[in-house]
Structure formats: structure tokens, C-alpha cells
Amino acid sequence: METKQLIMLPGPTNIPTRVANAMLRPIINHRGPEFRELHSRIIDNAKYVFGTKNDLFVLTASGTGGVECAVRNISSPGAKIIVAVNGVFSQRFYESVNLLGGKGIEVPVEWGNAATVAQIEEVLKKNSPVTAVAIIYNETSTGVTTPHLKEIGELCRKHGALFLVDAISIQGGVPLPVDEWGVDVCITGSQKCLMTPPGLALISVSPKGWEVIKKAPRSYYFDLQLCKQFWDEKKETPYTPAVTLFYALDEALQMIREEGLEARFKRHAICADAMYAAVEAMGLELYARKEVRSNTVLAIKYPSGIDDKNFRGALNKKYRVVVAGGMGKTHGQLFRIGVMGSVSQFEILATATAIESVLTEQGHKLKPGEGVTAAREVFAKPS
């Protein structure tokens, strides 16, 4: 029998039926009134999720396209962009800056940890003037969420630098009120906490961001000034948008509004707490330090004797639960669970049970049921 897989990856995530079905709506003219209405509703609801009155655009590209868009558009030749590097994705971001016309300045951070406000201030002072500070809010490779973004935003304003936040694997799952925290450019992807299939990137731009963008060389496919012109004049996109993915995003954003952001953040937090409780009760260690551990991506170290390929293979084949492995230098050392989008008690308990079963089968000593029980207790707590 074909059994459905439970996708517990750090993106893409499981797609709610409502969102999947939305893709069956017939194709429309992306230069006609039906599209303009769809597009306007998406932008309106995405601004609600971002907590912003800034401009916001949906790009037909994956999250990395969103990163290229952000970096290219703010980078005049040699523009200094500070990047806190604490994992694979922040390292990639740092490298992209040099490739895309700017000059990357690294704030090196131990993997599993996050940059502090003091570290960033030091680098800012040393390299003044700086065009932007880029924080990868959620480092997907290590399961770390950088705290104190509001303070980093204030620091940026003080030093006349833009505050750029890569929120690809977190926006919509954890609070990131863009305007309140002074984020000038914020990027996310459709396939993470927004529970939409992959293929779209969302990016917001503040008035201060536009000042910098207007002085930088124009991009082509990722030209934000052209995006703004098409939006302002016609509520259209410069090039053909991925209409069926727009349908899916539209439906997902409506579901987010129905649930409400506060309830959504709480659900993610409880699901993450339960999953953390489960793996800790199984005697597993986290890769991220406790004070910076993420509510949307959990990175868990393998206990000795458990092999990455065998573990994830059995988890998928026998129990139909799909999790991710380590990336870069953590390859083989850890596995990662996405707690994103439509995640609920059902997915967490099913995942905990499956992990417990495979670990037991593969020789890790644990008290049967203890992991799942720990998770269940978190859900049972009065909120």
C-alpha cells in the first residue's frame, strides 16, 4: 500500500488540503483584473504577517532568489554588508555578498550559537560606514534563532546602516514584527512557516531601504525598483508570476489570518517545546544552545551508535516520517526536524513515536514511551 509521508523537514512542509486545492483554480491573465485583485489580497495579508506597512513583493523564485534580490539591490560596488555567520545558510549569505557586488564582513559565531548585540556593535564601529547588517534570524542548518533583533535594529539606526533580516525558515512561525523591530529588508520563503509549496520568495523594503536601493546598480530578474513600479502603477509583477503558487499563497495567508498570528506563534512554541521535551526524554542532546534554540527547526545530535543514513532511512521507510540530516560540517552528526506551518500535536506525537521506535530498533537505550509521554505532557499543560 502507498502510505502518505509525514514531511517534518525544515521546509518544504506539509501543505494543508485547502492550500493544495487552491492550485486547481483555473489560470488567469496576469495582466488582467482578476490577477490584480488576487495580488492585492496577497500583499495585504503578507503585510499583516510581516507586521509592516512597508512595500512588500512576491518573487517567482525560491528563498535563495530572495537573498540574491536583497543583496543585489542594496549593493553599490564595494558596499559593506556585515553578516553574522553561525551556520551553512549564513555562510552562503556572506559569500553571496562578495559575489553580488558588495563586500561581506563576517561576524564569526560558533555554530549552535548566535551573535550578540555587543559583537555586532563592535564590528559596526570598526567598519563604519556600513551599508547593512544582515542577520539570518533562523539558521536552518543548526536550529538557532538569533535573539535581540529589536536591539540590533536600534544599533543599525544609530550607525546609519540598513537592517536586513533573512527570515526564510521562520517568518509566520515566531514573532518578527518588521516595523516595530526596525527591519529595513525582510525576506522569507513560501515553503516554510507559510505552509505553501516552494517557488515564491517574499521581500519587504522600508523607505530607508529604498534610499539605498535607488543609488545601487539595477538588477534584471530581481529588480526591486521595477517591482515597485509595476505594483504602484498596476498591481502587477514585472514578469510572469507563478500564478498557481500565488493561489496557494493566497489561501495559506487567509488561513493565517483566520488563525491569528498570536495563536499561530503559540502553536509553534508549544509544538517545539513538546518535540524538545520528547527528544530530551529519549536522552538526546540538542546541537543549539538552549537559550537560542529555534521554535521552527530542531537540530538534534545523534547518540553514539546511531548512523545518520540508517536512522533516517528506517524513519522514512518503516514509519513514513521524513526529517533532514546535517549540513556542511555537521553532516552525519545530527538530524533536523521542521516545526512549521500547519504543524500540530498530531505531527509531533507521530514523529516522536517514530523516532523512539527507530532509536530502540537501532540499539539506543531508552525507556519505551518516555519521549512520547514527555511530549504529551507539554500539550496537556493548561495554557
Next chain:
Amino acid sequence: METKQLIMLPGPTNIPTRVANAMLRPIINHRGPEFRELHSRIIDNAKYVFGTKNDLFVLTASGTGGVECAVRNISSPGAKIIVAVNGVFSQRFYESVNLLGGKGIEVPVEWGNAATVAQIEEVLKKNSPVTAVAIIYNETSTGVTTPHLKEIGELCRKHGALFLVDAISIQGGVPLPVDEWGVDVCITGSQKCLMTPPGLALISVSPKGWEVIKKAPRSYYFDLQLCKQFWDEKKETPYTPAVTLFYALDEALQMIREEGLEARFKRHAICADAMYAAVEAMGLELYARKEVRSNTVLAIKYPSGIDDKNFRGALNKKYRVVVAGGMGKTHGQLFRIGVMGSVSQFEILATATAIESVLTEQGHKLKPGEGVTAAREVFAKPS
């Protein structure tokens, strides 16, 4: 009552039910065996459509992203790229070359016409050495298909230039055997003759193409060398692919194989002939010269007294048929019909009837039924 629209745009096109339903397949891990199998089948079938043994990649981006990818990857600083300019999209292509690191050399062509082999040879000789010659095989804004690509390919080989073909609105609808015609880089989009929703671009690269690419600066989101590395090593894409659109493309390519390319080309040709016969019988003139008129995009001049906005508005509102207007300097002067993908006698006759009705209602003199009759006769001819 809500009535379905008949999308007769020059892309996106109507999506067959099989293709739409394929998007409902559950999300899979894009780093797992299920994706590798899907990806391999897509590439295999896309190579059949392209008529190539060259490398071929699917990018998560619209057609313009495919153009940026092609131009960036072959452009060392100042690399000369000849572009035959005969409409909005070839003009854009030409402008993109200068923006993306190369030096564009224009072969100016009257709109509605196509570049000749002799014109290209002259510009090639004058500007030797040239990195590439770029032909927009089907200029979507004017309904012109450039003939003699095979000869242009030979010319390129003779002069040591790459042959780059933008086949976005035509590949899969009209013959373009990439290897036989010596095309080094060929680009198309998912939402045209491949009858898939928008959001994917396909690009093929010949061994000669790789020689040039390896000497050019690396791209980031559109890095072909990274695409090749991920394909060769793992049958994966460097960044998260738009999985649901891959499902749709997979299904569409299988349908194309089932139909067979020859039958498909013939169907497009007959449908285009019938549509041309219909509009000519209605007393309308074509924008493109007859000898270069396109089988996938028809550009038709408005007769005097017919207003673009009123005409297309009534066509859509009263008859639910959606066609496109003119672009750039032809705005308001013509309308364009896409004959693409799953197009059949049904769509052509419905479109002809609707056009005839609106023209009559808006005061254009024609013999009722003559257009539709002319189309019907084309379909009735023994093939």
C-alpha cells in the same frame, strides 16, 4: 453563474486537468530519492522535446529568469552578444545583455519581420570575435517566428560564436531540434507550449556552451555550473525547486511524449492555420508578414473603429475568451492570440465565434459566420 474563462493568451495557457491534478501530489523531500526520480524523468522527457543530448536544467523562475541565466553565464566582461531585435522581447533581451555584464550588438529588424541569415552574417563579420548570437525564435509581441535557424547555427559555428535561442513562447509547439540545428543554449518557459503553469524555465547547454561558461564570472541564484554539479552528483537542484510545478511539468511532458512531437507540431500548425483563416475571412490584417508569421502567437491588427479596451473587454466579459493586447509601440493597435499547448479545434472555433460576435456588435462589417466557416474548412481538410 461563474463561467470558466478560455485563456487564449500567448502564455500562460489553459492547463489540462491531468497537469493541474498532478500538483496535488504530496510534497516530497527535494533531497531524497523520490525527487531524484521525478527530476530525472523530467530532464529525460524535456531532452526529448528539445531534441538534445546536451545538459538541460529546470530553473525555479519565469522565462525572464531563464534569459538572465543564459546571458549572465556566458558573459565575461565586455563579451559581445549579437541580438536580432524585432519586438519587445528581443529588445528586452538586447538590453539585458548590457545590464548583465556583456556588450549587446543589435541587428535592427522592422517589427513584424525577422532577421535574415545575410543580416546576421554581416554583423558577425563586422564585430568578430563575437561570443554569441541570440535569436528570439518567436517574438511574442509581434507574432513573428524567425526562419532559417539551422543556417544561422552553421554561421555561428563558422565564426566561433555560440548560438543562443530564446524559444520561450514556441519550444514544444513548432520544430526546434536543438542538436540538429546547432543550438548551444536554448531557453523555454513552462507556461507556453509546455502547457504547465508559469514559474519554471528550461535551459539546455552544449559542450561548446560550457567552454564559454567556465571562463565567465559565476552567477548566484542562476549559476549553471552549480546546477551541473548538483545534477551530475545527485540529480538534485542547488536550491529548493518548486516541487508542485515540477509535478505539473512532469505530467505535461509525459502527455507530450504520448502525443508525439510530430503530431503535436501538426496540431499547432492546423490550429494556427484555422485561426489565421478565420481572422482573414473577417477582413482583419496580420501584424506579421505572412512568410514569418508564427504558429503559436498570432498578432492581429484592429480594423478601424474597433477599440482595444472595448474589444478585449467584451470578449472577456460576454464571451469569456481572454486574448492579449499589443505591447510597446503596438499597444492599442493589435490583439494577440496564443495557439499553444493543449489547443484544439474546440478552442479555435470558440475563439473565432467570440471574435466575430464582438466585432459585429462593435460595428465592424463582416459576413456573419464567414470567419468560423473558414476555420472549420481548415480542420475539415484531409491531412
